[in-house]
Amino acid sequence: MDDLTSGTRDKRGNWRPNDAIENAPVFVWPIRPMKFLRWLPSYFLPWNIIFFAISAVFWFLLTPSREALETIEWGWVIYLFARNSAIVILFYGALELRLYVKRRQGTHFKYNGKFPSEHPSDVFMFKSQNVDNIIRTFGTGLPIWTAYEVGMLWAWANGWGPWATFSEHPIWLICFGLILPILHEFHFYCIHRLIHIPVLYKWIHSVHHNSVNPSPWSSLSMHPVEHLLYWSGSLIHLVLPSHPLLMIYHLNIAGTGAVVGHVGFDKIETGEDGAFDTHAYAHYLHHKYFEVNYADGMMPLDRWMGTWHDGSKAGDKIMQDRFRKKKEKANARKGEA
Ligand SMILES: [Zn+2]
């Protein structure tokens, strides 16, 4: 597939799409129903449908019985850890294998022309982005994800919290399930802004930003405190009436779903002429430029707060002007002091 019909490649081999990224036409006034309907499939496809399907398999087939969950025991805790780890290995591993190991599409649609494995760096354990990322993913990421799940399943089994059933509250639970990706993005935006405060950035979030050229395993490569904050959005299921299936889906949107922003490719080719969009560009730009796109680009939070970069040349200019003004202000303050 020719990636130069929908984008351009610079001298360094970095590819960028021709079309600017657009926020979802949901939070706009006046409402734009036709645009909304055209956008709607991309809310579900490909990712959220996959994460929901995984969560349904987890809940209906791979979660211990309610009686077992009433008492916390190492056996089922380790089982849930293994089950969550397995989906990450399968999902991230498949993307890594296809795009970064076998390089099935070379650098087609790849934002950064380089492959991280060819550029060892001292910022990573064992100088390897992948080894470092994998140690952090399974060392603290998966245990913390599983700990949230264990706690909430245990609360559900013991009747603690406003848990509801689909037979009694179908409309509410379906609506709640439908907006979970939006809630996740809003929560992510808030904690993400928080950990970009310089002192917290240095202590916590710089770990995640070591991967300037992110690849699938970078997704959950975070400091443990960031892991704790990252999945804390799921605690909403102890506040609003919910169902364990939705709680597991929420954890999966964050956990398995973290890979969406870190694929490093704009499209994944599925054959000679087929490809699907990854929606990775907004977060890729965050890894590249740090102080843009704190949300994932679906909600217009960055647009409202003046930190939006839509990936276009005009977006570059707005960002550079903003950075320049910030620098001038900082210098002026230094001059006064
Ligand atoms: Zn990231």
Ligand SMILES: [Zn+2]
């Ligand atoms: Zn960040």
